[in-house]
Amino acid sequence: MSPNLTLLIISGVLFACGIYLVLERSLTRVLLGLLMLTNGANLLLLTTGGYAGLAPFFVKGTDPRAYTDPLPEAFVLTSIVISFAVTGIMLALVYRTWQLGRGDEVADDLEDRRVAAQTGSQPEEDAILPEDVSEFMDREEAAAADRAAVHSARQKVMARDAAGASPEGPLADGRTADGRTADGRSADGASPDGASPDGEDPE
Numbered sequence: 001m002s003p004n005l006t007l008l009i010i011s012g013v014l015f016a017c018g019i020y021l022v023l024e025r026s027l028t029r030v031l032l033g034l035l036m037l038t039n040g041a042n043l044l045l046l047t048t049g050g051y052a053g054l055a056p057f058f059v060k061g062t063d064p065r066a067y068t069d070p071l072p073e074a075f076v077l078t079s080i081v082i083s084f085a086v087t088g089i090m091l092a093l094v095y096r097t098w099q100l101g102r103g104d105e106v107a108d109d110l111e112d113r114r115v116a117a118q119t120g121s122q123p124e125e126d127a128i129l130p131e132d133v134s135e136f137m138d139r140e141e142a143a144a145a146d147r148a149a150v151h152s153a154r155q156k157v158m159a160r161d162a163a164g165a166s167p168e169g170p171l172a173d174g175r176t177a178d179g180r181t182a183d184g185r186s187a188d189g190a191s192p193d194g195a196s197p198d199g200e201d202p203e
Contacts, residue, residue, distance in 0.1 A: 007047045014040030027097055027104040031090040038083035045072045045079065 014036045021033025049072035053065075097104050 004047055004051065007043050011040045011043040011047065014043065025105045027090065027094045027106065031087065031094060034086055034090060035083070038079060038086075042076045042079050045075045048072050 018033040018036030018040060021029045021036065024030060024033070049069045053068040055068065094104050
Protein backbone atom coordinates (compact mmCIF):
# COMPACT_ATOMS: atom_id res chain seq x y z
CA MET A 1 0.00 0.00 0.00
CA SER A 2 1.41 3.39 -1.02
CA PRO A 3 -0.04 6.44 0.78
CA ASN A 4 -1.33 9.49 -1.05
CA LEU A 5 1.15 12.29 -0.43
CA THR A 6 -1.31 15.03 -1.36
CA LEU A 7 -3.83 13.93 1.25
CA LEU A 8 -1.09 13.72 3.88
CA ILE A 9 0.05 17.30 3.16
CA ILE A 10 -3.52 18.62 3.28
CA SER A 11 -4.12 16.75 6.54
CA GLY A 12 -0.98 18.27 8.07
CA VAL A 13 -2.04 21.80 7.02
CA LEU A 14 -5.48 21.27 8.53
CA PHE A 15 -3.94 20.06 11.79
CA ALA A 16 -1.60 23.07 11.97
CA CYS A 17 -4.34 25.63 11.28
CA GLY A 18 -6.72 23.88 13.65
CA ILE A 19 -4.26 23.91 16.55
CA TYR A 20 -3.51 27.59 15.90
CA LEU A 21 -7.22 28.51 15.98
CA VAL A 22 -7.97 26.42 19.06
CA LEU A 23 -5.40 28.45 21.02
CA GLU A 24 -7.26 31.72 20.28
CA ARG A 25 -9.54 33.48 22.76
CA SER A 26 -12.49 33.78 20.41
CA LEU A 27 -14.93 30.89 20.70
CA THR A 28 -15.81 31.21 17.02
CA ARG A 29 -12.19 30.65 16.06
CA VAL A 30 -11.99 27.76 18.51
CA LEU A 31 -15.00 26.22 16.76
CA LEU A 32 -13.37 26.63 13.34
CA GLY A 33 -10.18 25.12 14.71
CA LEU A 34 -12.05 22.05 15.99
CA LEU A 35 -13.69 21.62 12.58
CA MET A 36 -10.28 21.75 10.88
CA LEU A 37 -8.85 19.23 13.34
CA THR A 38 -11.67 16.77 12.72
CA ASN A 39 -11.40 17.15 8.95
CA GLY A 40 -7.65 16.61 9.13
CA ALA A 41 -8.23 13.45 11.19
CA ASN A 42 -10.76 12.20 8.63
CA LEU A 43 -8.30 12.73 5.79
CA LEU A 44 -5.59 10.94 7.75
CA LEU A 45 -7.89 7.97 8.28
CA LEU A 46 -8.77 7.87 4.59
CA THR A 47 -5.08 7.97 3.72
CA THR A 48 -4.41 4.89 5.83
CA GLY A 49 -6.85 2.99 3.61
CA GLY A 50 -4.67 3.47 0.52
CA TYR A 51 -5.88 4.21 -2.98
CA ALA A 52 -9.45 3.63 -4.05
CA GLY A 53 -10.25 0.10 -5.11
CA LEU A 54 -13.14 -2.28 -5.55
CA ALA A 55 -16.03 -2.39 -3.16
CA PRO A 56 -15.47 -4.97 -0.41
CA PHE A 57 -17.83 -7.57 -1.85
CA PHE A 58 -16.43 -11.05 -2.28
CA VAL A 59 -16.11 -12.11 -5.89
CA LYS A 60 -14.44 -15.38 -6.66
CA GLY A 61 -11.13 -14.99 -8.44
CA THR A 62 -10.55 -11.32 -7.42
CA ASP A 63 -7.20 -10.35 -5.96
CA PRO A 64 -7.65 -9.36 -2.28
CA ARG A 65 -5.34 -6.39 -2.79
CA ALA A 66 -7.84 -4.92 -5.27
CA TYR A 67 -10.44 -4.36 -2.57
CA THR A 68 -10.75 -1.13 -0.59
CA ASP A 69 -10.22 -1.46 3.18
CA PRO A 70 -13.61 -0.65 4.78
CA LEU A 71 -12.27 -0.13 8.32
CA PRO A 72 -10.92 3.44 7.82
CA GLU A 73 -14.25 4.44 6.26
CA ALA A 74 -16.07 3.13 9.33
CA PHE A 75 -13.71 5.16 11.53
CA VAL A 76 -14.43 8.26 9.44
CA LEU A 77 -18.18 7.80 9.92
CA THR A 78 -17.66 7.57 13.69
CA SER A 79 -15.47 10.67 13.61
CA ILE A 80 -18.13 12.61 11.70
CA VAL A 81 -20.74 11.79 14.34
CA ILE A 82 -18.44 12.85 17.20
CA SER A 83 -17.42 16.08 15.44
CA PHE A 84 -21.08 16.90 14.81
CA ALA A 85 -21.85 16.58 18.54
CA VAL A 86 -18.85 18.73 19.51
CA THR A 87 -19.83 21.36 16.95
CA GLY A 88 -23.35 21.52 18.37
CA ILE A 89 -22.02 22.05 21.91
CA MET A 90 -19.60 24.76 20.75
CA LEU A 91 -22.35 26.56 18.81
CA ALA A 92 -24.50 26.58 21.95
CA LEU A 93 -21.61 28.03 23.98
CA VAL A 94 -20.94 30.73 21.38
CA TYR A 95 -24.60 31.69 21.21
CA ARG A 96 -24.99 31.84 24.99
CA THR A 97 -21.79 33.86 25.39
CA TRP A 98 -23.01 36.35 22.80
CA GLN A 99 -26.36 36.66 24.58
CA LEU A 100 -24.78 37.39 27.96
CA GLY A 101 -21.82 39.57 27.03
CA ARG A 102 -22.27 40.56 23.37
CA GLY A 103 -18.93 38.94 22.63
CA ASP A 104 -17.40 35.52 22.15
CA GLU A 105 -13.97 36.11 23.66
CA VAL A 106 -12.87 34.19 26.74
CA ALA A 107 -11.83 36.68 29.45
CA ASP A 108 -9.04 36.21 31.94
CA ASP A 109 -9.96 34.47 35.17
CA LEU A 110 -8.51 36.51 38.04
CA GLU A 111 -8.71 33.56 40.43
CA ASP A 112 -6.71 31.40 38.04
CA ARG A 113 -4.08 34.10 37.78
CA ARG A 114 -3.86 34.36 41.57
CA VAL A 115 -3.48 30.59 41.95
CA ALA A 116 -0.85 30.48 39.19
CA ALA A 117 1.17 33.23 40.92
CA GLN A 118 1.38 31.27 44.17
CA THR A 119 4.38 29.18 45.05
CA GLY A 120 4.19 25.44 45.37
CA SER A 121 4.73 25.52 49.14
CA GLN A 122 1.71 26.35 51.30
CA PRO A 123 2.44 26.86 55.04
CA GLU A 124 -0.98 25.66 56.17
CA GLU A 125 -0.77 22.54 54.01
CA ASP A 126 2.84 21.72 54.87
CA ALA A 127 2.44 22.25 58.62
CA ILE A 128 3.08 19.30 60.93
CA LEU A 129 -0.21 17.61 61.75
CA PRO A 130 -0.93 16.03 65.13
CA GLU A 131 -0.62 12.30 65.41
CA ASP A 132 -4.34 11.74 65.88
CA VAL A 133 -6.47 13.86 63.55
CA SER A 134 -9.65 11.86 64.14
CA GLU A 135 -12.64 13.59 65.71
CA PHE A 136 -13.65 10.40 67.55
CA MET A 137 -12.55 9.49 71.09
CA ASP A 138 -10.26 6.60 71.85
CA ARG A 139 -11.48 3.53 73.72
CA GLU A 140 -10.51 4.68 77.22
CA GLU A 141 -12.21 8.05 76.86
CA ALA A 142 -15.33 6.41 75.42
CA ALA A 143 -15.44 3.89 78.30
CA ALA A 144 -15.03 6.68 80.89
CA ALA A 145 -17.84 8.67 79.25
CA ASP A 146 -20.10 5.58 79.32
CA ARG A 147 -19.38 4.97 83.02
CA ALA A 148 -20.13 8.60 83.85
CA ALA A 149 -23.42 8.43 81.94
CA VAL A 150 -24.46 5.21 83.72
CA HIS A 151 -23.56 6.68 87.13
CA SER A 152 -25.56 9.83 86.41
CA ALA A 153 -28.57 7.76 85.35
CA ARG A 154 -28.39 5.69 88.55
CA GLN A 155 -28.23 8.86 90.67
CA LYS A 156 -31.35 10.22 88.97
CA VAL A 157 -33.25 6.96 89.50
CA MET A 158 -32.26 6.81 93.21
CA ALA A 159 -33.27 10.43 93.72
CA ARG A 160 -36.64 9.81 92.09
CA ASP A 161 -37.24 6.67 94.22
CA ALA A 162 -36.31 8.54 97.37
CA ALA A 163 -38.76 11.32 96.54
CA GLY A 164 -41.56 8.81 95.83
CA ALA A 165 -41.07 6.85 99.15
CA SER A 166 -41.71 9.84 101.51
CA PRO A 167 -44.03 9.27 104.60
CA GLU A 168 -46.77 11.46 103.13
CA GLY A 169 -46.60 9.98 99.64
CA PRO A 170 -47.99 6.64 98.39
CA LEU A 171 -45.89 3.49 98.48
CA ALA A 172 -45.31 1.11 95.61
CA ASP A 173 -48.67 -0.74 96.30
CA GLY A 174 -50.65 2.52 96.36
CA ARG A 175 -50.85 2.78 100.20
CA THR A 176 -49.51 5.55 102.38
CA ALA A 177 -47.19 5.09 105.32
CA ASP A 178 -50.17 4.75 107.82
CA GLY A 179 -51.71 1.89 105.79
CA ARG A 180 -54.43 3.82 104.01
CA THR A 181 -55.12 3.68 100.29
CA ALA A 182 -54.93 6.62 97.94
CA ASP A 183 -58.69 7.45 98.53
CA GLY A 184 -58.23 7.53 102.33
CA ARG A 185 -59.63 4.09 103.27
CA SER A 186 -57.91 1.97 105.89
CA ALA A 187 -56.51 -1.52 105.41
CA ASP A 188 -59.92 -3.11 106.37
CA GLY A 189 -61.76 -0.99 103.81
CA ALA A 190 -63.32 1.53 106.23
CA SER A 191 -63.69 5.09 105.05
CA PRO A 192 -62.11 8.00 106.94
CA ASP A 193 -65.50 8.89 108.61
CA GLY A 194 -65.83 5.40 110.10
CA ALA A 195 -68.41 3.97 107.69
CA SER A 196 -68.19 0.29 106.72
CA PRO A 197 -67.27 -0.76 103.18
CA ASP A 198 -70.99 -1.54 102.43
CA GLY A 199 -72.07 1.96 103.45
CA GLU A 200 -73.72 0.98 106.83
CA ASP A 201 -72.99 2.70 110.10
CA PRO A 202 -70.80 0.59 112.41
CA GLU A 203 -73.10 1.55 115.34
